Amino acid sequence: MFALPRRLKDGSRNAYRIVRLKDKLGTRSMASGEILLEGAVAYLVGEADRGLKQMMEQVNLSRLSHGVRAAAMMRRGVNEAMVCARKRVAFGKTIIEYPLLRRQLLKITVPTEQALSMFLFAASAMDRANAGSKDAETVLRILTPLLKFRACRDNIPVATGAMEVRGGNGYIEEWVNARLVRDAHVGVLWEGTSNINALDIVTRAVGKSRAHRTLEAALKRLLDNATRVPAAFRDRLRLALDRTLVFAERVAAEPALEENARLAASSLYHITSAVLMTWEAAQPDRDARRALYARFVLEHRLSAQDPLEPRHADWERDAAELVFSQRQVLLAEVTGLLG
Secondary structure (H helix, E strand, O other): OEEOOOEOOOOOEOOEEEEEEOOOOOOOOOOOEEEEEOOOOOEEOOOHHHHHHHHHHHHHHHHHHHHHHHHHHHHHHHHHHHHHHHHOEEOOEEHHHOHHHHHHHHHHHHHHHHHHHHHHHHHHHHHHHHOOOHHHHHHHHHHHHHHHHHHHHHHHHHHHHHHHHHHHHHHOOOOOHHHHHHHHHHHHOOOOOHHHHHHHHHHHHHOOOOHHHHHHHHHHHHHHHOOOOOHHHHHHHHHHHHHHHHHHHHHHHOHHHHHHHHHHHHHHHHHHHHHHHHHHHOOOOOOOHHHHHHHHHHHHHOOOOOOOOOOOOHHHHHHHHHHOOOOOOOHHHHHHHOO
């Protein structure tokens, strides 16, 4: 790795040339370009044979920042959609009152809440790792690519779904939705595509570092401490966690199963976020919606469903009423909805 100054010590311009700036789909305020180095002066950073390792440290931090960016963009999209859904009237009712739109809003809200819990947990692990905790460092090894992989993927359908709630106006550049849709796509490209991150999670973080077992211990401690949440629901989460870990280990161990790497990575993300949201809901004075989000994840991301069977679950209708209410939800109100 080298540090290349724009100007030399005598004030003259260094010998590099910007060949062109690229016309990109999104993130246009952050220019991407091609630079030609023509006898430029540069200074070696670190050891000459450790450049990639040094770079990967920055890549990990950048991956975390991508997850945070995706979480923030999803939040903006959901906020825009909620304002529109609560204000727009069709056939005498605000559109948030219609069941089909509520389902669409849930599909963009749940991944947004998942990303919030995941990036805060990862940031906390980073703080503890920087303070010298080896367990936190190991957990961060798997959390970072997990957040980058899944939150950035979820950002794309969330941005598109939020635009659809606004209707035709969402496609007009004077609204923020068009930019959110464009900028969402870069998250699955920078610092490794989805395939690269999934393979990093499964083959390295799981297969080599065994980081998933340290993560397992951390998650089970959180479940043990979430005593205010019904034990039966926590047991369902434990079972899903055990099955997910076994699945990830099998994919990591058998090269023929590489095509399942993205599925295994997604499952790890979903069960981790579900446990986190359950623990959060159990804390005093916290909004208990997070436990409902955890059940949505458990039912729709970690459980088998027949695509040709009509869906009409009473608990989902009642849960939606609480999720979309504009007040703090108490844990006593949701315990009966956790199954």
